Amino acid sequence: MSLIVQKFGGTSVGDAEKIMNVARIIADTHDQGHQVVTVVSAMGHSTDALVDLAKKITDNPTGREYDALLATGEMVSVALLSMALNSLGYKAVGLNGAQAGILTEDLFNRARILEIDTNGIKKALSEGNIIIVTGFQGINSLGEITTLGRGGSDTSAVALAAALEAERCDIYTDVRGVYSTDPRIVPEAVKMPRIAYIEMLELARVGAQVLHPRAVETARQGNVAVCVRSTFDLKDSGTMVLGIEAMDKDRRVAGIACDESQARLALTGVPDQPGIAAEVFGTLANHNISVDMIIQSLSESDVPGGKPTNDIAFTVSETDLHDAVTVLEQVKQKIGAKQVLVDTDIAKVSIVGAGMIDRPGIAADMFRALAEGKINIKMISTSEIKISCLVDKTAAKDAVRTIHGRFFADSGLSVTQATVNEKLGY
Amino acid sequence: MSLIVQKFGGTSVGDAEKIMNVARIIADTHDQGHQVVTVVSAMGHSTDALVDLAKKITDNPTGREYDALLATGEMVSVALLSMALNSLGYKAVGLNGAQAGILTEDLFNRARILEIDTNGIKKALSEGNIIIVTGFQGINSLGEITTLGRGGSDTSAVALAAALEAERCDIYTDVRGVYSTDPRIVPEAVKMPRIAYIEMLELARVGAQVLHPRAVETARQGNVAVCVRSTFDLKDSGTMVLGIEAMDKDRRVAGIACDESQARLALTGVPDQPGIAAEVFGTLANHNISVDMIIQSLSESDVPGGKPTNDIAFTVSETDLHDAVTVLEQVKQKIGAKQVLVDTDIAKVSIVGAGMIDRPGIAADMFRALAEGKINIKMISTSEIKISCLVDKTAAKDAVRTIHGRFFADSGLSVTQATVNEKLGY
Numbered sequence: 001m002s003l004i005v006q007k008f009g010g011t012s013v014g015d016a017e018k019i020m021n022v023a024r025i026i027a028d029t030h031d032q033g034h035q036v037v038t039v040v041s042a043m044g045h046s047t048d049a050l051v052d053l054a055k056k057i058t059d060n061p062t063g064r065e066y067d068a069l070l071a072t073g074e075m076v077s078v079a080l081l082s083m084a085l086n087s088l089g090y091k092a093v094g095l096n097g098a099q100a101g102i103l104t105e106d107l108f109n110r111a112r113i114l115e116i117d118t119n120g121i122k123k124a125l126s127e128g129n130i131i132i133v134t135g136f137q138g139i140n141s142l143g144e145i146t147t148l149g150r151g152g153s154d155t156s157a158v159a160l161a162a163a164l165e166a167e168r169c170d171i172y173t174d175v176r177g178v179y180s181t182d183p184r185i186v187p188e189a190v191k192m193p194r195i196a197y198i199e200m201l202e203l204a205r206v207g208a209q210v211l212h213p214r215a216v217e218t219a220r221q222g223n224v225a226v227c228v229r230s231t232f233d234l235k236d237s238g239t240m241v242l243g244i245e246a247m248d249k250d251r252r253v254a255g256i257a258c259d260e261s262q263a264r265l266a267l268t269g270v271p272d273q274p275g276i277a278a279e280v281f282g283t284l285a286n287h288n289i290s291v292d293m294i295i296q297s298l299s300e301s302d303v304p305g306g307k308p309t310n311d312i313a314f315t316v317s318e319t320d321l322h323d324a325v326t327v328l329e330q331v332k333q334k335i336g337a338k339q340v341l342v343d344t345d346i347a348k349v350s351i352v353g354a355g356m357i358d359r360p361g362i363a364a365d366m367f368r369a370l371a372e373g374k375i376n377i378k379m380i381s382t383s384e385i386k387i388s389c390l391v392d393k394t395a396a397k398d399a400v401r402t403i404h405g406r407f408f409a410d411s412g413l414s415v416t417q418a419t420v421n422e423k424l425g426y
Numbered sequence: 427m428s429l430i431v432q433k434f435g436g437t438s439v440g441d442a443e444k445i446m447n448v449a450r451i452i453a454d455t456h457d458q459g460h461q462v463v464t465v466v467s468a469m470g471h472s473t474d475a476l477v478d479l480a481k482k483i484t485d486n487p488t489g490r491e492y493d494a495l496l497a498t499g500e501m502v503s504v505a506l507l508s509m510a511l512n513s514l515g516y517k518a519v520g521l522n523g524a525q526a527g528i529l530t531e532d533l534f535n536r537a538r539i540l541e542i543d544t545n546g547i548k549k550a551l552s553e554g555n556i557i558i559v560t561g562f563q564g565i566n567s568l569g570e571i572t573t574l575g576r577g578g579s580d581t582s583a584v585a586l587a588a589a590l591e592a593e594r595c596d597i598y599t600d601v602r603g604v605y606s607t608d609p610r611i612v613p614e615a616v617k618m619p620r621i622a623y624i625e626m627l628e629l630a631r632v633g634a635q636v637l638h639p640r641a642v643e644t645a646r647q648g649n650v651a652v653c654v655r656s657t658f659d660l661k662d663s664g665t666m667v668l669g670i671e672a673m674d675k676d677r678r679v680a681g682i683a684c685d686e687s688q689a690r691l692a693l694t695g696v697p698d699q700p701g702i703a704a705e706v707f708g709t710l711a712n713h714n715i716s717v718d719m720i721i722q723s724l725s726e727s728d729v730p731g732g733k734p735t736n737d738i739a740f741t742v743s744e745t746d747l748h749d750a751v752t753v754l755e756q757v758k759q760k761i762g763a764k765q766v767l768v769d770t771d772i773a774k775v776s777i778v779g780a781g782m783i784d785r786p787g788i789a790a791d792m793f794r795a796l797a798e799g800k801i802n803i804k805m806i807s808t809s810e811i812k813i814s815c816l817v818d819k820t821a822a823k824d825a826v827r828t829i830h831g832r833f834f835a836d837s838g839l840s841v842t843q844a845t846v847n848e849k850l851g852y
Contacts, residue, residue, distance in 0.1 A: 016482035050502070056442035057506050058513035065512065065520055069505035072498040076476070079495035080483050086491065087484035094491055098524070099569055120569075143525060143546075 002167040003125070004029055007039040007135065007157035011174045012231040013077050014044035023084035025172070025234065026130060030090060035125050037164060039135040039157040040081055042073025063108025067137070067147045071097065074134035074153070082132045092130040095120070097145065100131075102138035102156065110149030113138060113156070113218075116163040133160065151212020158215045162222025169224050170238075171211065172231040177239030178203070178210050181256040185397050186404045192254065193237075196244040199254040202352040202386045216241065244354045252362055253353040253407040258400050260347045260393055262292060263321045264379070266313040267328060269338025280312060280331055287327050289320045293348070293381040293388060309338070313379060315390065318344065346378060347396030350388040351403060363387050366403055373402035428593040429551070430455055433465040433561065433583035437600045438657040439503050440470035449510035451598070451660065452556060456516060461551050463590060465561040465583040466507055468499025489534025493563070493573045497523065500560035500579075508558045518556040521546070523571065526557075528564035528582065536575030539564060539582070539644075542589040559586065577638020584641045588648025595650050596664075597637065598657040603665030604629070604636050607682040611823050612830045618680060619663075622670040625680040628778040628812045642667065670780045678788055679779040679833040684826050686773045686819055688718060689747045690805070692739040693754060695764025706738060706757055713753050715746045719774070719807040719814060735764070739805060741816065744770065772804065773822030776814040777829060789813050792829055799828035 006026065013019050022040075030036050050069050054061050061069075078094040085092035101117030121131050135153025140146050148155055154171060161169035176191055178200065183189040195203075197220035204213040210228055219226045219241060229238025240246075247254075270276055277296065284291055294314040316324045321344070328340045356362045366387055370377055375398060379390035391399050432452065439445050448466075456462050476495050480487045487495075504520040511518035527543030547557050561579025566572050574581055580597060587595035602617055604626065609615040621629075623646035630639045636654055645652045645667060655664025666672075673680075696702055703722065710717055720740040742750045747770070754766045782788045792813055796803055801824060805816035817825050 016479065019483060053442065053502070053506060054509060057445060057510045060513070061509045062512045065505045065508040068520055068522075069502060069509070072501045072505075075498045075501070076479070076495060079491045079498075080479060082491040083480060083487045083495075084483050086488045087486070094494055096494075145522075 001033060001035050003035040003037065003164055005037045005039065005157055005161035005164065005166045005169045006172060007153055007170070008041065008172045008231060009153065009174070010041040010044050010047070012172055013040055013081065016080070019043075019077070019080050019084050022172075022231065023081060023088055023090075025231070026081075026085060026092075027088055027090055030130055034167075037121060037125070037131045037133060037160055037166070038081070039133050039153055039160060040074065040077045041135050041153040042070075043077050043080075046076065047073045064144055067108045068145045070147050071134070071137040071145045074136055078132045078134045085130055085132070090130055091128055092132055093124050094132045094134075095124075096134045097137035097156075098139040098143070100133045100160075102133075102159075104138035104140055104146045104148070106140045106142065106144075106146075108146055111138060111140065111146040112214075113148065113159045116159060118160075118163050121160075121164065148214075151215055154212050154215035155218055158218045158222070158224050158226060161224045161226075162218065166224070168227055169219070170227045170229060171215075172229060173210065174231065175210060175228075176230045176233060176236045177228050178241070178255065180254075180408050181400055181404050182258065185258065185400050186256075188404065188409065190408060192239050194240045194242055194247060195254050196247050196354045197241060198244060198385055199352050199354050200241050202350070202383070203255045203257050211241065247354060250355070251353065252355040252359060253351050254355070255352050256400055256404050256407070257350050257352065258347055258396050259350075260396055261318050262315040262346060262348055263318050264313060264315050264343040264346050264390065265321075265324055265328060266311060266341040266343075267332060267337050267339075268309075268311045268341065270310040270312055271336060272308050272310050276310070276335055277312065279335055280328075281314075283327055283331050284316075284324060287323055289316055289324050289327065291316055293379055293390065295379050295381070315346070315348065315379075343378075345393045346390050347393045347399075348388050348390055349396060349399045349403065350386055351407065352386045354385050356387070357384055365406060369403045369406040370399060373398055375399050375402070427459060427461055429461040429463065429590055431463045431465065431583055431587035431590065431592045431595045432598060433579055433596070434467065434598045434657060435579065435600070436467040436470050436473070438598055439466055439507065442506070445469075445503070445506050445510050448598075448657065449507060449514055449516075451657070452507075452511060452518075453514055453516055456556055460593075463547060463551070463557045463559060463586055463592070464507070465559050465579055465586060466500065466503045467561050467579040468496075469503050469506075472502065473499045490570055493534045494571045496573050497560070497563040497571045500562055504558045504560045511556055511558070516556055517554055518558055519550050520558045520560075521550075522560045523563035523582075524565040524569070526559045526586075528559075528585070530564035530566055530572045530574070532566045532568065532570075532572075534572055537564060537566065537572040538640075539574065539585045542585060544586075544589050547586075547590065574640075577641055580638050580641035581644055584644045584648070584650050584652060587650045587652075588644065592650070594653055595645070596653045596655060597641075598655060599636065600657065601636060601654075602656045602659060602662045603654050604667070604681065606680075606834050607826055607830050608684065611684065611826050612682075614830065614835065616834060618665050620666045620668055620673060621680050622673050622780045623667060624670060624811055625778050625780050626667050628776070628809070629681050629683050637667070673780055676781070677779065678781040678785060679777050680781070681778050682826055682830050682833070683776050683778065684773060684822050685776070686822055687744050688741040688772060688774055689744050690739060690741050690769040690772050690816065691747075691750055691754060692737055692767040692769075693758060693763050693765075694735075694737045694767065696736040696738055697762055698734050698736055702736070702761055703738065705761060706754075707740075709753055709757050710742075710750060713749055715742055715750050715753065717742055719805055719816065721805050721807070741772070741774065741805075769804075771819045772816050773819045773825075774814050774816055775822060775825045775829065776812055777833065778812045780811050782813070783810055791832060795829045795832040796825060799824055801825050801828070 082092045082094035103115045104111035135156040179189040226241040292315045375395045508518045508520035530537035561582040605615040652667040718741045
């Protein structure tokens with residue numbers, strides 16, 4: 001008998017009626033002859049309500065107590081969903097993180113799963129039960145409740161699927177799968193039947209928010225076949241996230257993402273000496289500021305006959321901008337740089353595709369598309385499977401559209417994908 | 427260093443402001459040099475909200491899942507209260523039933539505590555922590571979450587006080603202590619400085635609802651000094667619930683209670699044969715109907731020269747009345763009794779006092795008080811420390827007043843109690 005792990009997000013269990021709907025989906029899977037382990041998030045906005053309660057008590061809650069508080073949200077939905085299945089005549093048992101044997105690091109708010117003791121779940125499965133497990137939470141070596149941070153329920157589901165050697169991990173959500181780009185920007189966006197783990201990782205990091213990178217990484221390590229699909233349209237088969245070997249060989253680009261939440265910082269007139277970059281980025285790291293794209297360029301000295309200097313430009317998340325500027329001003333004094341420049345009017349547009357490995361010309365195609373759209377490129381960075389261009393924020397949506405047109409309408413799209421021309425419900 | 431166990435009910439932690447108030451009470455106790463273990467109920471009406479959620483899913487929730495659901499209410503208040511103490515600069519750790527080592531029967535909705543493994547709590551105390559524990563819940567031998575039923579948080583607190591050999595268990599609530607009778611009926615009701623466990627048990631069973639009988643019984647078995655006091659008036663020292671040896675020797679009556687929720691049933695013309703009473707009350711017990719007062723009286727036969735017959739009268743809770751009548755009609759047929767009579771216009775007025783043991787004349791005093799008030803007595807029952815009279819429901823409040831006047835104003839009241847003439851806030 002094959003085992004399916006399923007995960008339902010907060011929107012899918014937002015009220016009693018939706019919980020009954022989810023119970024019926026689980027029951028159907030069970031009736032098809034599968035063993036079922038279902039991971040569930042907290043109902044709708046109930047986690048936000050708990051966060052608000054905590055805020056009324058203190059602005060700086062202790063991590064241990066904050067996690068114990070937030071974890072109750074999933075416990076409620078697990079109990080209700082198990083009840084719902086029982087009321088439909090199915091044997092179902094609900095388990096919280098501790099009962100499900102999900103052992104995490106001794107860290108709060110964003111602990112990683114270390115290990116899952118699956119004995120309890122396997123025993124309950126062998127007795128014919130459907131298992132309902134709280135997402136987003138585990139227990140540490142001291143028996144304290146921990147939470148896994150953003151995207152935690154996805155990670156719980158994928159980690160359980162890996163530990164139980166499940167046939168598949170179905171992530172039920174409110175979209176129909178992974179699209180070639182955001183359908184709100186490009187109505188012609190196509191739903192991908194398949195996408196590789198590493199493509200999904202890059203897409204997630206540049207702004208596509210269907211699956212959290214940690215969940216994708218867990219799937220990649222455990223080689224778990226993940227299916228992203230809609231709770232509200234069961235006929236749609238969704239998108240399978242798989243190893244790169246299962247991808248279409250002739251597909252060059254998997255998806256296009258746009259991230260408008262970054263800001264560009266530049267430090268000009270930096271002395272051309274060894275150790276300067278380490279000083280700049282080491283200091284930023286010490287202040288817990290993540291840096292994304294980095295460009296260093298050599299320029300002539302301002303002073304005739306003087307030494308040449310560098311300009312160092314990089315992007316940070318807008319939420320880190322204020323801190324980053326403060327830190328950079330100090331670094332500027334210390335290393336004797338000229339000035340700190342800030343540009344918040346930017347967006348990062350990226351194409352991602354495992355197919356671009358060993359296939360030249362894709363970057364050039366992207367730049368050509370932008371040029372035809374009369375969109376200026378401010379910075380470029382590349383990785384094995386990703387090319388990102390920084391453009392003006394006002395040009396971002398046009399950039400996505402013009403690049404999408406080139407890769408998905410004219411060329412790189414496989415026949416399967418070309419015939420799927422589906423739009424999201426919103 | 428002495429250890430104090432405290433318990434705060436749902437009203438005391440109804441919102442963030444009240445939680446901060448409770449945190450300050452706990453902090454004060456800690457500052458006075460005590461170790462503190464605090465048991466807390468779910469916030470305000472949050473348990474009702476969880477019950478409503480479950481009702482939207484099913485009318486017959488499975489006990490296991492229902493308990494897991496309800497237990498989240500206390501987990502929320504424990505996390506928030508611990509956070510509040512941490513924000514005030516105190517070291518506090520919250521523990522749920524499982525983490526606190528509270529092992530219960532393998533029974534849901536109303537499990538009894540079997541044992542408390544105090545090692546975790548003792549270790550955390552020895553590290554200087556204040557311990558906050560979820561009331562109302564425990565864990566069974568299978569690691570499943572169980573709840574203790576009504577009055578569960580009081581029982582959790584008293585059981586913890588017994589297991590930890592605490593100096594005292596303070597039950598903070600929204601009244602100032604245990605009164606000689608209901609101050610809403612008798613404005614002259616006095617707050618008792620002390621009351622014995624067995625008096626409290628009898629008072630609780632006849633309608634005084636300050637402490638649940640199970641909590642009182644747990645205190646009696648563990649000889650725990652329990653103090654019932656107000657969260658909202660800390661100057662008031664409340665009522666101590668103690669062993670009978672700590673009571674005033676000259677106090678005859680501890681309190682007067684009135685129960686208006688009973689109904690009287692009578693079976694007339696019952697043949698005077700052995701085994702009939704067993705048949706009647708055995709059948710009622712088989713239908714899970716609890717019987718309170720029982721009177722059997724011999725009457726002449728209706729038929730001249732016929733055998734004498736009995737009348738059997740007893741009281742049941744009004745909620746059981748319908749079932750009891752159905753059962754009695756069947757029993758009537760079977761044993762050949764004459765008729766079933768029902769009287770719902772009754773109330774049971776009781777006086778309770780360990781002082782009445784070996785002291786005659788108290789019953790006569792009670793009957794005399796009722797006679798002077800021109801109140802007719804319909805039934806009488808007595809135990810070692812309790813005398814109950816059934817009266818017309820319309821006369822119930824007058825009965826309480828006239829009895830209170832006799833025992834607390836004219837005679838049996840000790841000097842300490844006579845000077846306390848305090849009224850409840852409502």
